[in-house]
Amino acid sequence: MTGPATRTRRSDATRAAILRAARERFAADGYDRATIRAIAADAHIDPSMVMRYYGSKEGLFAAAAEFDLHLPDLAEVPPDRLGETLTRHFVRRWEADGTLVALLRAAATNPGAADRMRGIFAGQLATAVARSGADPATAERRAGLVASQILGLALTRYVVRLPPVVDLDPDELAAWVGPTIQRYLTQPFPPSRASGR
Amino acid sequence: MTGPATRTRRSDATRAAILRAARERFAADGYDRATIRAIAADAHIDPSMVMRYYGSKEGLFAAAAEFDLHLPDLAEVPPDRLGETLTRHFVRRWEADGTLVALLRAAATNPGAADRMRGIFAGQLATAVARSGADPATAERRAGLVASQILGLALTRYVVRLPPVVDLDPDELAAWVGPTIQRYLTQPFPPSRASGR
DNA sequence: GTCTATAATTCGATAGAC
DNA sequence: GTCTATCGAATTATAGAC
Known part of the structure; x- marks a missing residue:
């Protein structure tokens, strides 16, 4: 005993x-x-x-700052709901665990933290995007665009706390931001305004 | 003399x-x-x-940290080119003057800087959006969504320096991110997945 | 107007008693 | 394993000579 x-x-x-x-x-x-x-x-x-x-x-x-995004397997998500699914996942994930916000805050001034942030998004997010059905040649770029919106959302909602962004509930976020993520993942490439190649 | x-x-x-x-x-x-x-x-x-x-x-x-976004009068921009115009404007603006990036970095840890950032986006951006033809009742929310993508772009491109975002040139940024901004400004409200009200 | 000298804090890190 | 005491460095800010 x-x-x-x-x-x-x-x-x-x-x-x-x-x-x-x-x-x-x-x-x-x-x-x-x-x-x-x-x-x-x-x-x-x-x-x-x-x-x-x-x-x-x-x-x-x-x-x-060890952090696992716990991303779902995007190969098993209905292709037309990728954006909504990812948006809801991220909001849930970082409202349950402040580690990513800590990393975001630190990455603004600490080179080591910025490096870790790059690692997470290059490793976990780009890997998940590659399984979403995206052309492997464009997956990394699409993941970068997704990161720009997702991290921007985290920045304005949890760090800068812009009131209109703080006030959005998860359903509204999914409705507004989901289509953005969806487009970054599925928009034919390249998306130039002159359309053609 | x-x-x-x-x-x-x-x-x-x-x-x-x-x-x-x-x-x-x-x-x-x-x-x-x-x-x-x-x-x-x-x-x-x-x-x-x-x-x-x-x-x-x-x-x-x-x-x-005095900063003027020098936003154009959105009432004089063709309505279907609002997103592209704003995206190009921001990229040009903060690549010519590092003040906004300084403010962004500082806002991550300094409450006073975060407050100033809120002031800039509440004042200058929300005001400009209100002149873009958006319903005044939704202008502030639209401005917040625009800020989430625009600041996320600045964060990933100039602070965290995610390689795929750093590698995009201004034309590619306008082509990818422009439609996002356009949608945040012009998408009928509310944008719920269940569409109608 | 410009600089030297330094006060007053605060921090990360270390040494060593218990 | 835990704590006391403290070092050495760096910082903001001040006082005052020139």
Whole structure:
């Protein structure tokens, strides 16, 4: 009963508390303003513990910014509902977990965070788009356009907090932004105004 | 001829040099990382001069973040070319002047900068949209949606630097993003998937 | 008007007691 | 494993000489 397996290791709880506090602080304040001292205070531990467990502020951020978009397999989504599905997914995902907003805030000033953001969208999003039926030759470009609208939505809704964007509910967002994403994914290529090639 | 009116006052040149350097530093590094020392070094003056002229770092930023989108009168733009016109205008505007990118970077972590960003888009953009022929009752919402795509484009192209977005030239941007802006401005309201009301 | 010197904070990181 | 104490560096801001 008192063996090492039954006694929950304090360090695990401490590590988890630090990570949770770090995500909140990084999301709320960005990389620079989020201090190790403040994160430690939120987690009710000593600042030196953060250093002990994560080595440095960079290391803590790297651990806190692990992020899986949990994108659905777009090959199994009805082709005419790709935009709506993706829009609703993103809104749900980042309202349930502030990590992506933290990453977005940090990416504005921290090169490492910007690099990680590029990695997420090049890896996870571009990969998902490639499975949506898009021509592989254009998939990366389409993913970039999708990112421009999706991240712009996150920026205006959660960071800058533009009132008209904050006020939209998920259904309205899907109705307005969904068709944009749909067009970026399915519009014949190239979409030049002179139409032809 | 040698009166005070003909002799260019040194202080004016110094103030202008400080402001120019501040815009570049704020754009490149964001509010926190852009230091008064670095700005002063860029302007080849002493850091204390910055304090003398602008009072504080906040005051300097406030002066450097004055920004006029120079939006055209949308009442004079052919209604079917609103999206393309606006998209090209924004790309041209912020590639000629890094102030908006500076403001965007700063807004990610600095509440004052976010407030200013809201002011610009509520004031200048919403006002322009209201003159585009949009129903006044929906103009603010349409402006918010336009902002979400336009700022997302700036974010992915100039801050995060997603390669596929960076690689698009102005013509391609107008062809891809223009229709999005056009739809946000002219799509009948509401755009629900269930179409009718 | 311009610069030197420095005050007053605050931060990340380290050393070491317990 | 956890905390106290503190270092060294960097920052904004101020005081005052010239």
